[in-house]
Amino acid sequence: MAIDNFVLSLCLILLFGRVLGEAFKRLQLPAVVGEILAGILIGPSLLGWIAPHETLSVMAELGVILLLFSIGCETSIKHLYQAGNSAIGVALLGIALPAGVIGLVCLFYLELPGFTALYLGCALTATSIGVSVRVMAQAKRSQSREGHIILGAAVIDDIAGVILLSLLFNFANSGDISLLSSGLLILKIGAFLFLAPPLARLLLYLFRAVRPREKETGYEAIVTMILICLFAWLAHALHAPALLGGFVVGLALSRQFVSPLNRYLQNPFSFTHEMEVESKPLVDIFAPIFFVYVGISLDLSQIDLGWTGIFTLLMLSLLAIATKALAGLNVPGSLRSKAIVGSAMVPRGEVGLVFAEMGLQMEIISPKLFTELVVIIAITTLAGPLLLKWALARDGK
Template identity: 75%
Template sequence: MAIDHFVLSLCLILLFGRLLGEIFNRLNLPSVVGEILAGIIIGPTLFNWVSPHETLAVMAEFGVILLLFSIGCETSVKRLYQAGKSAFGVAILGIVLPAFTLGILAAVLLKQPLFTAIYFGSALTATSIGISVRVLAQANQSQTHEGNIILGAAVIDDIAGVILLSILFNFSASGELGLVATTLLIIKVVGFLLLSPPIARGLLYLFRALRPKGNQTGYEAIITIILISLFAWLAHALDAPALLGGFAVGLALSRQFISPLSRYLKNPFPFTHQMEKASKPLVDVFAPIFFVYVGISLDLSLIDFSGNGILILLLLAVVAIATKLAAGLAVTGAWGPKAVVGSAMVPRGEVGLVFAEMGLQMEVISPKLFSELVLIIALTTLAGPMLLKWALSIQNRGTKPHS
C-alpha cells in the first residue's frame, strides 16, 4: 500500500470510527457497533473509500492484541480460575450447538457437500473476544463473575477455533486426520497459556532493574510494547492466536497476579502501573482500528438479496445467534447472568472472518458461500453488542435495591 493511500485510509478509519462510536455512545448504544458501522460506510459496501488490505489488517490485529493486553491488566487469575468450570461449560455448548445445527442447515438449505457444511458450521463457532470484552469494559462489568466466565469461555473458544481450523485445514490438504499433530497443537497452546504469564512476570523484574535512573520518559511504554510484541510472536509461532500473547502480558502486569514465587518477590506495582498507564493511549488509538476494519471487510454488495436468499440467510443468522445465546444456559443461577453470558458469546467477528477467508483460499467454500458466511458473521457481530447491552441493563435493573 502506497504511503498516500495508507495515511488517507488511517485518517478515515480513525475519524469515522471516533465519530460513529461517539454518536452510538451518546445514544446509549455500544460504541463498538458504531465503529463497525463506520467500516461498512467507508468500506466496499457503501462508499468504497477504504478497501481491505494486508497493511490495515495487521494494524487491526495489533489493535485487538493491545485490547486483550488492557483486559489482562485488570484480570484476576484467581477469579478467572474460579470461573473455569462455568467457562468451560459455556465454551463447549457455544462450540457444539452452532457447529452441529448450522452444519446441518448448510447441507439442507444451502445444498452444500458434507465437508463444506461442516466447515461452514465450524466457522461460526468461535466468539470474537474483543467485541464483547469492549462492551463489558465500557459498562464496568469486565471484572464481575459473569465477566470472568465470558473471558474464560472466549479464550477456550478461540483456542478450540484455532485447533478446529487446523484439523479441517489438514484434512482438506491430506484427506486424513492427523491425531499426533492435533495433540501436539493442543499441548503447545495450553502450555503457552500456563507458562507465558509467569515468564513475562519474571522479565518485568529484569526490565525494572535495568530502568535508567532519572526521569527517562517513554521507557515504560517501550518495554510494554516489547513484551506484547514478543509474546504475541511466541503465541503465533506456537500456532495460538497472537492476541493471547497480549493477554498473557496483561496478566503478568496485573496487580492481582499470583504465583508460588509471589511471597519471595516484592510486587512491582509502581512499575507495572506506569507501564499500563503509558500504554493506554496506544490502546485507545489501535483498538478502534480493529472494529472499523471488521466493517471494512464486509462487502455486502456480493450477497444475493433475492426473496428466498434473504429468508435463508436470516434464518441462518437467527440460528447462529440463538445457538450462542443458549450457551449461557451452562451458567448456574438466575436468568440474568445466563442472558449476559449468552449475549456476550454471540459476536463472531475476526475469528469467523479468518475461518471464512481460509475456506475461500483452500477452495472449501465458493465465493458466493463466502459472501453469505460473511453476512451472517456481520449480523452476529452487530447483534451481539446490542443484545449484551440489553442483557446488562435488565440485570442491573433486577439487582437495584427497591426503595
C-alpha cells in the first residue's frame, strides 16, 4: 500500500470510528457496534473508500492485542476464586450450549461441512468482558455477587475461547487433532497463562529499577509496548494466538495481581499505574482500528436478502442470545440474579470477532458466512447490554 493511500485510510478509519463510536456511546449503546458500522460505511459495502489490505490487517491485529491487554489490566484472579463454582458452572454451560446447539443447527439445517459448523459454534462461545462489566459498573453493581460471577465466568470463557481457537487453528493447518498434540497444546497454553504473568511482573521490577531519574515522558508507554510485543511473540512461538501475550501483560499490571513474589517484593503500584495510564492512548487509538477493519472486511452483498436468508440470520441470532442467556440458570438464588448473569453473558464482542477474522483468513468460513457471523456478533453485542439493563432495572424494583 502506497504511503498516501495508507495515511488517508488511517485518517478515515480513526475519524469515522471515533465519530460513530461516540454517537453510539451517547445513545447508551456499545461503541463497538458503531465502529463496525463505520467500517461498513467507508468500506466496499457502501462508500467504497477503503478496501481490505494486508497492511491494515496487521494494524488491526495489533489493535486487538492491545485491546486484550486492557482487558487483562481490569481482570482480577481473586474475583475468579470469589465467584467459585458458580462462575465455572455458568462458563461451562455458556460454552457447551452455543457450541452444541448452533453447531448442530449449522450441520443439519444449513448443511455445512462438519468442521465449518463446529467452528461457527465455537466462534459464539466467548463472552465480551468489557461490554458487560462496563454496564455493571455504570449501575454500581460490579462488586456485587452477580458482578463477581459475571467477571469470573467471562474470564473463563475468554481463556477457553483462546484454547478452542488454538486447537481449531492447528487442526485447520495440519488436518489432524490427536489427543497427544491437543494435550500438549493445552499444557503449553496453561503453562504460558500460569508462568507468563509472574515473568512479566519480574520484568516490571527490572524496568522500574533502570528508569531514568529525570521525568522521562513516554518511558512507561515504551516499556508497556516492549512487554506486549515480547509476550505476543512468545505466545505465537508456542502456537497460541498473539493476543494472549497482551492479555498476560495486562494481568501483570493489574493492581490485584496475586503471586507468591508479593511476599518478598514490594508491589510497584505507582509504576504499573503510570504504565497503564501512559498506554491508554495507544489502546484508544489502535483498538478501534480492529473493529472498523472488521466492518471494512464485510461484504454485505453476500447476505441473502430473501425470506430464507433473513429467517436463517434471525434464527441464528436468537439462538446465540438464548443459549448464552440460559447459562444464568447455573446461578444459585433468585430468578432475577439468574437473569442478570445470563444477560451479561450474551455479548460476544472482541473474541468472537477474532474467531470470525481468523476463520476467514484460514478459509474455514466463506466471505458470506463471515459477514453473517459478524452480523450475529454485532446483534448479540447490541442486545446484551439492553437485556442487562432491563434485568438490573427489574432487580432494582
